[in-house]
Amino acid sequence: MSEEKVIALKSDRKNFEDIYFNGNQGSLLFSPTTKSKTITTIAAAVILLIVFLLKDSLGKDNVGILYFLSFIFLLCAVFLSVSINKVSRWKKQVNHYLNLIDRCxxxxxRFDHNFFTVNIDGEKETSEWKDFDYFEANEKFISLEGKYNYMFPKKSMSEKEYNMLKKILKENINKP
Structure with missing residues (x-):
């Protein structure tokens, strides 16, 4: 492959949203990142509420259990809020990128034997093939990880272009 090949992508926002927000990934409380923390925090709150309602039946010696459960609930809430913040920042970055794609x-x-370039309205990001560590190709998208990270939906290009890109990536990126 000595000549430069070009794939013009269709910048349909929905194609990208289907990939990025698949499986509740955009949900603040039930994304894959936050779901377990949300359930744990709810469970801790329910247990704390039950013990609080039954505090009169606890002896004065066992009131420390209420403080301990309060601490556990607070700890769960802090971990949940950190995860929600992480998902929120990710979602904001993705929406910014989707808005950029929507307007482009x-x-x-563009790629040749040495370089891989993504051009969005004249803003070019060029990488050498060695700058990529990993790629994944499935029936919905191709993703690249390295100096820059990319995700290209299969729907944004023709079947022929998709297969050509997948073949070129297999040839140029060492898969672990």
Missing amino acids: KVYEI
């Missing part, structure tokens, strides 16, 4: 006139991938 030119969205293309």
Whole structure:
């Protein structure tokens, strides 16, 4: 492959949203990152509420259990809020990127033997093939990880272009 190949991507926002927000990934409380923490925090709150309602039946010696459970609930709430903040920042970055794609006139991938370039309305990010550590190709998208991270939905290009890109990536990126 000595000549430069170009794939012009269709910048349909919905194609990208289907990938990024698949499986509740955009949900603040029930994304894969926060779901277990949300359930744990709810469970801790329920247990704390039950013990609080039954505090009169606890002896004065066992009131420390209420303080301990309050501490556990507070700890769960802090971990949940940190995870919610992480998902919120990710969602904000993705929405910014989707807005950029939504407004762009030119969205293309250029590659040759040495370089891989993504061009969005003249803003170019060029990488050497060695800058990529990993790629994944499945029936919905191709993702690249390295100096820059990319995700290209299969729906944003033709079947022929998708298969060509997948083949070129297999040839140029060492999969672990």
